[in-house]
Amino acid sequence: MGRAPCCEKVGIKRGRWTAEEDQILSSYIQSNGEGSWRSLPKNAGLKRCGKSCRLRWVNYLRSDLRRGNITPEEEELVVKMHSTLGNRWSLIASHLPGRTDNEIKNYWNSHLSRKLHYIRKSHNVPAVTMNPPPTSQRLPEKRRPGRTSRSAMKPKTHKQKTRKTKKTSAQPEPDANVAINAVVGQEALMMELSGAEADLGPRDDYYYGACHERGDCCNTNNNNNNNLMSINGDNGVLSFDEHDIIDLLLDESDPGNVFTSSVGDGELSPLGDSTLARGSSETSNLGYLDCLQPCRSVESFLNYEHQVNDALTDEFIDWECVWQEGNKSNKLCDEKEASDPVMSWLLNGDDEATIGQTNCEKFGEPLDHDEENALVAWLLS
DNA sequence: AAGAGGTTCAACCGCACAGAC
């Protein structure tokens, strides 16, 4: 049998809280403190579930909550942290004073994913479908010890919730709950922002390389090495290799060169020269992605919907801002030069000779609490 | 003005972990 419900279902009021209930709850917590949520409703004289009381307090009644719109700075921080941490809303929110995980989560789902959807739609680009590698090769969710993130939980195969079909366009991305996929999704976004996809012509196995050194890429599995992502077959499905994404994160090239392109025989050359025309006909050479250019600022991404009418000639997000914080040394693949302690940890490998492999493997390992805190501190630095 | 459709966000749900027993 399943576990007992957190509270009696009968006689429990649900739905919106009234001002009177808020007052009762606030008064009770102020005089008795937080905690003991299960017994709180009874003691306080509320006909509410303990969890509901806790949620109301945490998300609404707490005195230290910050009201008002998310500021651009907060937005940028959310994007930055989400690109690294994934849907770790509570962790993200904990570094935004006065903001709750619910608030951040809602903001992400309503604002930022909508922008992503809008961009894709405006380019008439097929939905990006993640094609994750086998589980054994998948980058695990960064996690702290203890509580397991929902995204790391087993798939819900036992009871698929019947969902009311909503007409909203703000549906979350298919795999948005995996940290690396958040990065991948943003990669796709960036591609779309760049207009690259629209210029690819018939989709037939384009490869966007990410690694700079031939043959030493982390992945040794599906597809060829050095493939960051590919568009397969007739369905226009993009598939990604997380290890190459990590390589991208660790790219030691010029920070401006976010993307590299495969120039025959697996040879890679940096892209991102802003002198390259984006979306021009010359960019449609089959198999080569020559039209990507670096983006300049997170703000420009966040303001994309205000710019979309400008024929896509504006500059977009500078993903260095998102993931190259630690790349300031421009030598992240070189452990010797990764003086930043967090980056040293990220790149930690006992055998420096195999760092190219080791760093990617370390990326996949779970974080302990200290490591995670260090990562967050580094992100915020 | 009114209805339809879209968006926001408070609240709920189920699940998993920690700790007590």
Added chain:
DNA sequence: CGTCTGTGCGGTTGAACCTCT
């Protein structure tokens, strides 16, 4: 050790609100 309880997390829902026609 296993079980139970308390708690926190992330995903999801749906009423309220907003915008468009």
